[in-house]
Amino acid sequence: MDKTAAEIIRECGLFCGLTPGSLEKVTRIARTVRFKRGQTIFREGDPCPGIYVVGLGAVRVFKTAPSGKKHVLHFARAGMTFAEVAAIGQFNCPADADATEDSVCALIPRLEFRRIVNEDHAFCIELMAGMSKWVHSLVGLLEDLVLRDATARVARHLIRSDSTRGKGEFTLPMRKKDLASHLNLTSETLSRTLHRLVDCGLIESHGQRIRIFDLDKLEEVAGGLAPAEFA
Numbered sequence: 001m002d003k004t005a006a007e008i009i010r011e012c013g014l015f016c017g018l019t020p021g022s023l024e025k026v027t028r029i030a031r032t033v034r035f036k037r038g039q040t041i042f043r044e045g046d047p048c049p050g051i052y053v054v055g056l057g058a059v060r061v062f063k064t065a066p067s068g069k070k071h072v073l074h075f076a077r078a079g080m081t082f083a084e085v086a087a088i089g090q091f092n093c094p095a096d097a098d099a100t101e102d103s104v105c106a107l108i109p110r111l112e113f114r115r116i117v118n119e120d121h122a123f124c125i126e127l128m129a130g131m132s133k134w135v136h137s138l139v140g141l142l143e144d145l146v147l148r149d150a151t152a153r154v155a156r157h158l159i160r161s162d163s164t165r166g167k168g169e170f171t172l173p174m175r176k177k178d179l180a181s182h183l184n185l186t187s188e189t190l191s192r193t194l195h196r197l198v199d200c201g202l203i204e205s206h207g208q209r210i211r212i213f214d215l216d217k218l219e220e221v222a223g224g225l226a227p228a229e230f231a
Helices: 005-010 020-029 084-089 110-119 121-147 150-161 176-182 187-199 215-222
Strands: 031-035 040-042 050-056 059-064 070-076 096-099 103-109 169-171 203-206 209-212
Touching (some): 020 121, 050 110, 150 209
Antiparallel strands (some): 031 103, 169 209
16 A cells, blocks of 8 residues: 555655654645656756655656766655755756656645745754755765765665665666666676676676675775775
């Protein structure tokens, strides 16, 4: 059974700092929306409908270059948000978004949300706690792109994606083509990096299915240690 909009929002990190009363104000204006796999949610330049919170499935947020090449900015899965900056900042959607799986989201309409923000100072202060967590995750992504090489970036992403914590197989949360774009790599570089980690005995890879054999050593690779040292 699908979660209600209220249930989805209560599990969202962006609203983790809200008091029960403030959370009730948000859930009261939210509604559930559903998207089929491959369905466009919005296009760059469209008026922002509001803040989306993913309850089930996955959503890809991306920019398209004049050449047609797509760069994935963000993958939102359960508990994560998208279009939040445009909704809070009151500007149009800065990128495209589509569903990569059948997805269920809670939509918090922009105008109603802005009304709460404008009328409730305490709500704004509470919201800052969740916003700081969101900004922290962006800083972590920037750190990955600037300070870590391809192997460290891939290793770090695999660790974050492994809900089993090295105890079993897991499925990559996005297609490898999209993962490469998200990590600012070419598909060829991602493929070579995965093969390198396999050859060093740190992981097993079968299509989208991955298994981490040595989580501690992979964490060292994510920190910058060359996997060749484990060969």
